[in-house]
Amino acid sequence: MTAQRGKDLLLKVHDGADYATVAGLRTKRLAFNAQTVDVTDAESAGRWRELLGGAGVQRASLSGAGLFKDQASDALVRGVFFAGEVLSWQVVIPDFGTVSGPFQVTALEYAGSHDGELTFELALESAGALAFGVL
Known part of the structure; x- marks a missing residue:
């Protein structure tokens, strides 16, 4: 994989009809x-630690920060958080693939200064099996 633009990493949420990009995200992390x-x-040989393969719990964390530029995605994310809903989310990784599956919004923070724009941060935790799709 060659160098990629960070802005091309997209975070999307299923809005009931299709995956909608969460607007205004400046940073994203998976x-x-x-x-x-x-x-x-x-x-155990030499008292070295031994691990049981395939037995541990796997999880994924998504996070993002930026500006809400779109009232629809703002309302959707806020509503999902306050309802405690688990929805299908998707991360698009350019020239690599997509990771999608159920996530719950575990944190939603708003911040602003007197001379700047309103910003937000959100954190999500996986709530089931995830799927990988090749682009």
Whole structure:
């Protein structure tokens, strides 16, 4: 993969009909994590830690920050947060693929200064199995 423009990484939410881009995001991040299951015992070779493959819990975290430029996406994200809903979200990674599946908005923050624009930050956690699609 060659160098990519960061702005081409898109965060989208399913609005009931299709995936809609969350407007005004300046930064986006997708992180994958896998919990380990330690099966080390007194007979482990050299007392090195042993892990049980495929046994840990996997999860993904999405986050973004920016400006709400579009009332529809602002209302959708805010409504999803306050309702505690789990919706289908999608991250488009240019020249790589898409990651989509159920996520819950776990944080929604608004900030502003007296001489600047209103900004927001949101955090999402996976709430089920994710799918990867090749672009």
